[in-house]
Amino acid sequence: xxxxxxxxxxxxxxxxxxxxxxxxxxxxxxxxxxxxxxxxxxxxxxxxxxxxxxxxxxxxxxxxxxxxxxxxxxxxxxxxxxxxxxxxxxxxxxxxxxxxxxxxxxxxxxxxxxxxxxxxxxxxxxxxxxxxxxxxxxxxxxxxxxxxxxxxxxxxxxxxxxxxxxxxxxxxxxxxxxxxxxxxxxxxxxxxxxxxxxxxxxxxxxxxxxxxxxxxxxxxxxxxxxxxxxxxxxxxxxxxxxxxxxxxxxxxxxxxxxxxxxxxxxxxxxxxxxxxxxxxxxxxxxxxxxxxxxxxxxxxxxxxxxxxxxxxxxxxxxxxxxxxxxxxxxxxxxxxxxxxxxxxxxxxxxxxxxxxxxxxxxx
Numbered sequence: 001x002x003x004x005x006x007x008x009x010x011x012x013x014x015x016x017x018x019x020x021x022x023x024x025x026x027x028x029x030x031x032x033x034x035x036x037x038x039x040x041x042x043x044x045x046x047x048x049x050x051x052x053x054x055x056x057x058x059x060x061x062x063x064x065x066x067x068x069x070x071x072x073x074x075x076x077x078x079x080x081x082x083x084x085x086x087x088x089x090x091x092x093x094x095x096x097x098x099x100x101x102x103x104x105x106x107x108x109x110x111x112x113x114x115x116x117x118x119x120x121x122x123x124x125x126x127x128x129x130x131x132x133x134x135x136x137x138x139x140x141x142x143x144x145x146x147x148x149x150x151x152x153x154x155x156x157x158x159x160x161x162x163x164x165x166x167x168x169x170x171x172x173x174x175x176x177x178x179x180x181x182x183x184x185x186x187x188x189x190x191x192x193x194x195x196x197x198x199x200x201x202x203x204x205x206x207x208x209x210x211x212x213x214x215x216x217x218x219x220x221x222x223x224x225x226x227x228x229x230x231x232x233x234x235x236x237x238x239x240x241x242x243x244x245x246x247x248x249x250x251x252x253x254x255x256x257x258x259x260x261x262x263x264x265x266x267x268x269x270x271x272x273x274x275x276x277x278x279x280x281x282x283x284x285x286x287x288x289x290x291x292x293x294x295x296x297x298x299x300x301x302x303x304x305x306x307x308x309x310x311x312x313x314x315x316x317x318x319x320x321x322x323x324x325x326x327x328x329x330x331x332x333x334x335x336x337x338x339x340x341x342x343x344x345x346x347x348x349x350x351x352x353x354x355x356x357x358x359x360x361x362x363x
Contacts, residue, residue: 001267001313002205002266002267002313002317003213003264003265003266003267004265004266004267004269004272005264006260009260009261012261012262013213013261013262013263013264016214016256016257016261016262017213017214017217017218017264020214020218020219020246021218021221021222021225024218024219024222024223024242024245024246025222025225025226025242027041027241027242027245028222028223028226028238028241028242028245029226031088031241031245032181032182032231032234032237032238032241034179035096038088038092039092041241041244041245042085042089042092042241042244043089045248046081046082046085046244046248049248049251049252052068053068053078053251056068056069057069067252067253067254067255068251068252068254071144071254071255071258071281072250072251072254074141074142074143074144075142076124076142076143077143077247077250077251078251079120080117080243080247081244081247081248081251083113083116083117083120084117084240084243084247085247086113087110087113087114087117087240087244088240088241088244090106090109090110090113091109091183091236091237091241092183093106094106094107094109094110094173094175094183095175095176095180095181095182095183095237096175096180097175097180104171107170107171107172107173108170108171108173110170110173110183110185110236111167111170113240114164114167114236115164115167118160118161118163118164119160119164121160121200121203121207122157122160122161124203124207125153125154125156125157125160125203125206125207126153126154126157127149128141128147128149128206128207129149129150129151129153129154129157130149131147131149131293131294132147132148132149132150132153132294133149133150134150134151134154135150135151136148136149136150136151136309136311137149137150137294138294138298138299138302138309139293139294139298140284140287140288140292140293140294140298141284141288141293142288143208144281144282144284144285144288145208145209145210145280145281145284146269146280146284146298146301146302147206147207147209148268148309148311148314149206150311150314150315151315151318152202152206152311152315152317152318153318155318155319155321155322156199156202156203156206156318156321158322159199159202159318159322159324159325159326160199160203162322162325162326162329163192163195163196163199163325165329165332166191166192166195166196166325166328166329166332167188167344168187168188168332168336168344168346168347168348168349169185169186169187169188169343169344169346169347169348169349170344170345171345172185172186172187172346172347174186174233174359174362174363175362175363176233176234176361176362176363177361177362177363178361180363182231182233182234182237182361183234183236183237184233184234184237184358184361184362185233185234185235185236185358186233186347186349186354186355186358186359186362187347187348187349187355188233188235188236189349189352189354189355189358190354191328191331191332191349192328193224193227193235194324194328195324195325195328197220197221197224198317198320198321198324198325199321199324199325200216200220201216201217201220201317202314202317202318202320202321204216205266205313205314205317206314206318209265209266209268209269210257210258210263210265210266210277210280210281211250211257212266213257213263213264213266214246214250214257215246215250219242219243219246222238222242223235223238223239223241223242224238226238232354232357232358232360232361233354233357233358233359233361233362234358255278257277258276258277258278258281259276259277259278260274260276260278263276263277263278265277266313267310267313268309268310268313268314269305269307269310270307270308270309270310271306271307271308272305272306272307273305273306275305275306275307279305280302283301283304283305284301287301332348335348335349336348
């Protein structure tokens with residue numbers, strides 16, 4: 001099993017997942033359908049939250065006991081929030097042809113922002129490998145999480161690098177003809193989406209394990225679901241929009257996914273029992289503040305919760321991640337050779353069902 005659903009609270013854990021999944025889809029629709037919705041969700045709200053974050057760190061809204069300050073003060077959380085939001089603003093500029101969004105040279109922006117985010121994730125995987133060792137070991141991240149690094153991080157890091165080269169047709173970016181509702185990338189077909197989703201799920205499962213029930217499943221499935229049924233070609237916009245929305249929510253209400261009522265632990269924390277992510281966080285951040293990130297003290301701390309590492313699922317998904325990405329990359333190279341095309345300058349999935357359905361929506 002990938003996750004530990006507890007009999008006493010499995011109902012609320014499943015309800016929490018459904019609410020996040022449905023909420024992300026609904027807010028994505030608000031952000032994509034009108035200019036006013038996009039401006040409100042990805043410009044006005046982030047601006048207001050920035051003021052809130054600054055004031056909270058200045059001592060207002062509870063000071064050090066403020067949930068954001070206490071549980072989400074790591075640089076990575078803010079990086080993801082603002083990187084995703086900047087990406088969203090760029091996508092909005094492209095689809096409405098605002099400013100540089102109308103320029104031909106700006107079309108590769110979606111590739112640049114996605115590739116940059118993948119590379120940051122790859123660095124996290126390699127860091128966990130270095131801290132945990134090839135054979136597996138516990139260590140504490142600066143986010144206050146007990147991570148179990150090992151060879152699975154190496155495989156997934158390599159899969160992430162390959163995934164960057166699975167993005168084709170960088171200049172094939174369009175606006176949808178229906179009121180410019182969407183920025184479309186038709187060459188980003190189901191093949192890339194599958195490779196990305198498996199890789200990114202494993203990334204969250206390995207490096208954000210206490211959040212992965214939501215940011216590894218609900219957050220990945222929401223944009224894919226929308227792209228499958230009513231927003232063909234708009235997956236990358238869906239992904240950026242839902243990621244930004246999730247980061248805003250998680251930054252303001254961090255304990256939602258940390259308490260035992262709604263939070264779900266992955267199987268690597270074998271024997272966690274009644275332990276919640278919040279309890280582990282308090283212990284982990286205490287060790288980190290003492291400058292202890294790995295070694296006997298970390299091993300003793302994790303054992304105090306009755307936890308024994310169970311990385312089986314981590315290893316299985318890591319193998320799946322690199323296999324799928326290698327297969328997709330191989331298919332891309334085969335098509336590019338057959339068509340005598342550069343797969344990054346040109347669109348190579350022309351003629352496939354996904355590509356043609358997406359192009360039918362383009363201006």
